[in-house]
Amino acid sequence: QVQLVESGGGVVQPGGSLRLSCAASGFTFNHYGMHWVRQAPGKGLEWVAFIRYDGSDEYYGDSVKGRFAISRDNSKNMLYLQMNSLRSEDTAMYYCAKDFRDRYYFEYWGQGALVTVSS
Amino acid sequence: EFVLTQSPATLSLSPGERATLSCRASQSVISYLAWYQQKPGQAPRLLIYDASNRATGIPARFSGSGSGTDFTLTISRLEPEDFALYYCQHRSNWITFGQGTRLEIK
Numbered sequence: 001q002v003q004l005v006e007s008g009g010g011v012v013q014p015g016g017s018l019r020l021s022c023a024a025s026g027f028t029f030n031h032y033g034m035h036w037v038r039q040a041p042g043k044g045l046e047w048v049a050f051i052r053y054d055g056s057d058e059y060y061g062d063s064v065k066g067r068f069a070i071s072r073d074n075s076k077n078m079l080y081l082q083m084n085s086l087r088s089e090d091t092a093m094y095y096c097a098k099d100f101r102d103r104y105y106f107e108y109w110g111q112g113a114l115v116t117v118s119s
Numbered sequence: 120e121f122v123l124t125q126s127p128a129t130l131s132l133s134p135g136e137r138a139t140l141s142c143r144a145s146q147s148v149i150s151y152l153a154w155y156q157q158k159p160g161q162a163p164r165l166l167i168y169d170a171s172n173r174a175t176g177i178p179a180r181f182s183g184s185g186s187g188t189d190f191t192l193t194i195s196r197l198e199p200e201d202f203a204l205y206y207c208q209h210r211s212n213w214i215t216f217g218q219g220t221r222l223e224i225k
Contacts, residue, residue, distance in 0.1 A: 035214075045155075045163065045206055047214035059213055095162055103169070104210035105153045109162035 002026040002108040004096050009113030016086050020113050022079040022096030030054065030074040033099035035106060036081045038092035048094070049081065050104070063089075086117045121145055123207055125217035131225040138194040140220045142207035147187045154183055154192045157204045157219075166205075167192065199224075 008020040020036070036048040049070040050059045058070050069082040079096050093112040100107035122145040132138055142152065150170040155163040165174040167183035170190055180195040194201055202224050207217040 044219050045157075045208075045216040047216070050214075061213060100165065100168060100174075103151070104214055105165060105168050105208065106155070106163070107165055107174070109164070112162060 002098065004098065004108060004110035006094065006096055006110045006113035009094065009115050011116045011118060012086055013119050014087060014117055016117075017082070017084045018086065018115060019083070020081040020094055020096075020115070022081075022110055024077045024079065024096075024098070027098065029072075029077040033102065033104075034070075034072060034079045035097045035099060035104075036070060036079075037095045037097055037106065037109075038090075039095070039112075040089070040092045043092075046092075050099070051079070083115070086115075088117050091115060091117045121209075121215055123209060123215055123217035125205075125207055125220045127220060128218075129221045129223060131223050132197055133225045134197050134199055136197050138192075138197055138201070138222055140192040140205055140222070142185075142190040142192070142217050144188045144190075144209060148209045150186050151209055152183075152185070152190050153208045154181075155206045155208065156201075157206065159203075163206065194222075197222075 003025045005023045012018050033052050035050045038046050038048050051070045055072050067085045071080045093114050095112045096110045097106035098108040124143045126141045152170045154167040157163040166177050171183045182193045184191050205220045
């Protein structure tokens, strides 16, 4: 069965950095694009970033462009999100999600990693 | 700016009733729309993709319809476990979600 397990969340000061990881199993990781999606406390869903199956292309939401970087290591079945210049509005649960049939829908989700940006 | 608008914000119904949730796009998305269910403390779950196709393992009481700018998620007979948040989603100028509809027990 598909499993996505995020790690690396925590509390960080404004302006700081954090790297999230997502361990994937139960499917052929290097065949699928992957996403990060976030949800601020009590708020709706916001797409953050996408990376193609082979890492050849990356796309970002406007609110994180230039500050966040998505990457993957297909040899380890791992997805990453490097978050720099963090702001209070980046406080959220961050989910990794498997893309569905190259349609940019989210077929499977991890349980999430909580990032809190606070002084 | 591309926007998805969901209505109503909150829907209060009883188990066994029929639920109709709406999602309106600010421009045509053809049929490229998905629906998700999210329960408290859980990640969302894909219900419907391409407007009307049920994802794997989704019960038949869930159905999606619509094309262009107007879409509907229908739950034919509400079960207790269906009371949750529902989001629509499209990919346009990258990926956009609606603001959600909360389906609550009346």
